[in-house]
Amino acid sequence: MPEPDVHVVTSAGILIPAHSKILASASPVLESIIEATQNRHSSGRKIPILGVPHDAVSVFMQFIYSSRCSEDQMEKYGIHLLALSHVYIVPQLKQRCTKGLAQQLTVENVVDVLQLSRLFDAPDLYLNCMKVLSNNFKIVKKTEGWKFLQNHDHYLKLEILHFIDEAQSRKKRTRRRKEEQNLYIELSEAMDCLVHICTEGCGSVGPCDMDPGKDKGPCSKYSTCYGLQLLIKHFGSCKNRVNGGGCWRCKRMWQLFRLHSSICDRSDDCRVPLCRHFMTIEDRRGSDVRWSLLVKKVASVKAMLTIPKRKREDELRMDVDHQIMRSSKLQNVAP
Numbered sequence: 002m003p004e005p006d007v008h009v010v011t012s013a014g015i016l017i018p019a020h021s022k023i024l025a026s027a028s029p030v031l032e033s034i035i036e037a038t039q040n041r042h043s044s045g046r047k048i049p050i051l052g053v054p055h056d057a058v059s060v061f062m063q064f065i066y067s068s069r070c071s072e073d074q075m076e077k078y079g080i081h082l083l084a085l086s087h088v089y090i091v092p093q094l095k096q097r098c099t100k101g102l103a104q105q106l107t108v109e110n111v112v113d114v115l116q117l118s119r120l121f122d123a124p125d126l127y128l129n130c131m132k133v134l135s136n137n138f139k140i141v142k143k144t145e146g147w148k149f150l151q152n153h154d155h156y157l158k159l160e161i162l163h164f165i166d167e168a169q170s171r172k173k174r175t176r177r178r179k180e181e182q183n184l185y186i187e188l189s190e191a192m193d194c195l196v197h198i199c200t201e202g203c204g205s206v207g208p209c210d211m212d213p214g215k216d217k218g219p220c221s222k223y224s225t226c227y228g229l230q231l232l233i234k235h236f237g238s239c240k241n242r243v244n245g246g247g248c249w250r251c252k253r254m255w256q257l258f259r260l261h262s263s264i265c266d267r268s269d270d271c272r273v274p275l276c277r278h279f280m281t282i283e284d285r286r287g288s289d290v291r292w293s294l295l296v297k298k299v300a301s302v303k304a305m306l307t308i309p310k311r312k313r314e315d316e317l318r319m320d321v322d323h324q325i326m327r328s329s330k331l332q333n334v335a336p
Contacts, residue, residue: 007035007046009062013055016047017062024048027065028089050085057081064094075101080117087121095123103129108137112146116157134161135168185302187225192261192303194226198233199273206230208272229257263296264303 005018025032031048038046050058057078064070070082079102086095102114103126115130117123134141141147150158198206203226220226232254241248262279265271 007038007048009058010047010049010051011055011058012051012053015055017059019048019062021046023066028091030089053081053085054078057085061085061094064097065091068093070094070097070101072101076105079105080114083117083121083123083126087123095121099123099126102126106130106133108133108140109144109146111137111141112144112150115161116150116154119157131161131164132168135165138165181298182302185298186306188260188299189303189306190222190225191229191257192264192299194220194222194229195257195261195273196271198226198230204230206233232257260296260299263292264300 003020005020007019007021007024008016009019010016021035025035034048035046038048050061060070060074060078061082064082075082075098079098082094083098083102085091086098106114106129111130111133115127115134118126118130194203197203197220199208202208203220232250235248235250236254239248239251241251258273258275259279261273262276263283265273265276265280271277
């Protein structure tokens with residue numbers, strides 16, 4: 002390599018020889034400083050990088066030349082390197098610092114790192130800090146960092162409390178959606194079992210032409226299928242249904258027959274009881290909005306279950322990653 006033509010001055014007064022072209026290619030800020038010193042003699046061109054320890058500047062220069070930074074260096078000078086990467090606009094180093102500092106987060110330092118992530122415009126690190134705070138808030142409230150924050154930064158305190166409230170709301174919504182999804186899956190399985198029972202027969206329940214001597218293996222959806230068989234047996238012999246007493250088990254069976262007819266695509270040769278009856282009623286009267294939404298959800302889950310499990314998990318993981326990336330962009334709120 003050619004001889005160094007500039008020197009970086011650290012806060013300790015030590016000179017670090019460097020090459021102006023390499024510095025200029027790594028940082029637009031350093032490029033501007035170098036252009037401003039072009040009229041000076043090469044031996045007198047100095048670039049001050051002050052405010053951080055000398056060793057942190059050495060690591061910063063090492064990264065500019067090699068794009069490398071060890072875990073030990075990141076642990077010692079991660080905060081200083083984040084500041085340098087922000088001030089001198091070195092995106093690759095900033096990304097490395099964001100990941101390194103996120104791995105070093107603890108309940109003791111999370112408040113301090115959060116403040117720095119806002120100051121140095123690091124939204125990914127900001128989001129990681131908020132997650133640690135939300136998950137360990139009772140412990141974080143006892144730290145000195147939180148006590149200092151309460152007395153000196155009320156805006157950030159409110160921001161944290163708002164994020165925690167939103168996180169709890171998201172958990173409730175996720176839990177509610179999961180419960181609803183499980184219900185739709187159970188209904189979808191019940192629809193498959195209903196067709197299976199009325200077409201082939203299962204256990205002691207089946208169509209009139211079912212071979213009673215045929216040996217049937219265990220059903221793949223045993224719990225759902227067995228419960229549906231008991232419901233069908235009750236529906237066939239319940240006196241309250243016949244006398245108009247309003248049996249809730251019979252009403253449930255009636256709703257399952259109606260739901261099947263709403264998603265059935267084999268009306269001509271379908272062997273499920275009352276399928277054509279309900280189709281005629283729905284065509285004549287139409288269905289209400291809530292029932293239409295239920296039918297749509299069950300049909301959607303039924304289609305989703307045909308996708309292989311591994312593919313569904315991959316798609317779900319990609320969707321979660323997309324939401325996290327979107328959230329990190331929305332969290333870019335540094336003042």
